[in-house]
Amino acid sequence: MRSNFAYDTDRLVQEDQTHILHPWGDLGEPASRNPMIIAEAEGVYVYNSDGHRMLDGIGGLWCVNIGYGREEMVQAIADQVRKLPYCSNFGITATPKSIEFGTRLAGYTPGDLKRVLFTTGGSTAVDSALRFVQFYFNSTGRPNKKHIITRNYAYHGSTYLSASVSGKPGDRGNLDFVTDTVHHLPVPDPYRRPEGMTEEEFCDLKVADLENKILELGPENVGCFIAEPLLASGGVIVPPAGYQKRTRDVCSKYHVLYISDEVVTGFGRLGEIFASEPVFEIVPDIITSAKGLTSGYIPLGAVFISERLYGEVSGEAARGKQFANGFTYSGHPVACAAGLKNLDIIESENILGHVRDLGNYFIESLSKLEELPIVGIVRGSHLVACVECVADKKTKEPVPASFDIGNRIGVHARARGLMVRPMGHLAVLSPPLIVTREQIDTIVEIMEQAINAAVDDLVREGLWNK
CATH class of the missing domain: 3.40.640.10 (Type I PLP-dependent aspartate aminotransferase-like (Major domain))
Known part of the structure; x- marks a missing residue:
């Protein structure tokens, strides 16, 4: 958490809800889904307007390959x-x-x-x-x-x-x-x-x-x-x-x-x-x-x-x-x-070589999430991956859209310091290419915690049986 952030989050949220049309935003819930205000960034990390630091697991939108803040x-x-x-x-x-x-x-x-x-x-x-x-x-x-x-x-x-x-x-x-x-x-x-x-x-x-x-x-x-x-x-x-x-x-x-x-x-x-x-x-x-x-x-x-x-x-x-x-x-x-x-x-900086060296480690490490009951498959290549959640591993039936599993995982991941991209029953990861092995370990650890927390939510609401 950064201190001395000079941002008025409440005002920014109110003005955003009043004036900004977000691509792919839920038009039926503009007031109930407060936007996350990303205010600053450095390296592979972004900070919201309250100073909360998150590892940017989506690299902006598949794009901030060399990382943030390059002088x-x-x-x-x-x-x-x-x-x-x-x-x-x-x-x-x-x-x-x-x-x-x-x-x-x-x-x-x-x-x-x-x-x-x-x-x-x-x-x-x-x-x-x-x-x-x-x-x-x-x-x-x-x-x-x-x-x-x-x-x-x-x-x-x-x-x-x-x-x-x-x-x-x-x-x-x-x-x-x-x-x-x-x-x-x-x-x-x-x-x-x-x-x-x-x-x-x-x-x-x-x-x-x-x-x-x-x-x-x-x-x-x-x-x-x-x-x-x-x-x-x-x-x-x-x-x-x-x-x-x-x-x-x-x-x-x-x-x-x-x-x-x-x-x-x-x-x-x-x-x-x-x-x-x-x-x-x-x-x-x-x-x-x-x-x-x-x-x-x-x-x-x-x-x-x-x-x-x-x-x-x-x-x-x-x-x-x-x-x-x-x-x-x-x-x-x-x-x-x-x-x-x-x-x-x-x-x-031989970033291409770095990606080739770490690519298998990234996919193999994330693949451990397939041991979780709700994860059907982890797929990807090099430094882009997707975690797909299913209601039944045998039939591969996706988790119902009404369960909002991707967004639930995203919320729990952000609280723990990781940004992922939720898409229905999917969670996508594409970190900056300068990500380290240790940071990959952090991504996997937080993803496991976030998925388990999302499942716990479903269990409490009577939507899922462990």
Whole structure:
């Protein structure tokens, strides 16, 4: 607990309830659910407005990869603000920082993905990638290739198009989406594969889902398949081994573009700057990125496009044509300066190696929670994980939504000094990449206590039998 915090929590809560509309907030209970005011942070810890310290087990929102309070980031941002706080990146205008950052990033991208379009975040990166697919096929005389294939439980963003290709059931209430050209495949979740089916057979089935959908729609009508290497916000669902490579091969077979959405998995979360090739053995046509791109210090997104694709829509034959897609803050010089310094820190401190060294320990340590009666599975990769609570381990039936188990675990964890991300019957963890072995032990210890305390609540209310 920090002392001398000069924040009036009661006033902040009242003003928040009066004026602020929170994304994914419960609109039916704005007054009864007091917001948690996060006021300060350092390293892997955040402090609420009362000075209570919590280990940030969710890394902001999968994004504060290098940790909080990095003075070199503060200095890089301040220096760029003094020098040039803003410049449009449209047309023929550029800045030294956007050019330098794009060039540095191209040294990490797989294959020939050497062309970068900067955006403002993950949603606008995905939206821009999908619009480039439309532009590409329209420009190359294949205007029928408009259909997009995605997956249930995917999350790709909150713009109209990126939300349409998302597939989390809880995000689709009372909103409208593109439905005529967007198609969702069943989620490739090995935990819920049919009884008696091996993981290899399940992989065959999920790959067949993609190929069958392409054939159903007609390859001449399908533009792209968009996929997170692992479905992050959908519950850290790790597809069966070989799934990514085999779906990439299917796309290549039918001339369908493959978009790898690395907004979460990029910039060290899986021990690589881009996980597509080194972790999953694929070279996609397009990669989207954000979050860890600047470690969340300033919003920035990016789309990485194959030189092959770019070459087909540029050059002498494209004279007079434009890819008319961009944002006021595309290639923002201060954001690019932050991105460059973020990359400097990742490289100089060997954060990628640190993640590779600790990744197995993180998942294996959390897996001990599967011994608890309510925990069905702990899944994940490197420094991203999900604890799934079930009502019955044999049937894998989720804990009923009315039990609010995720939020209960979150409340008990925060009281003990750990922030987790509750999502229905799930609890997600993705700490800053600088987390230590000892801090991982603390995460596991608090998670066990919080889960047990949440179960005790259910028992007292007559909802659960121990």
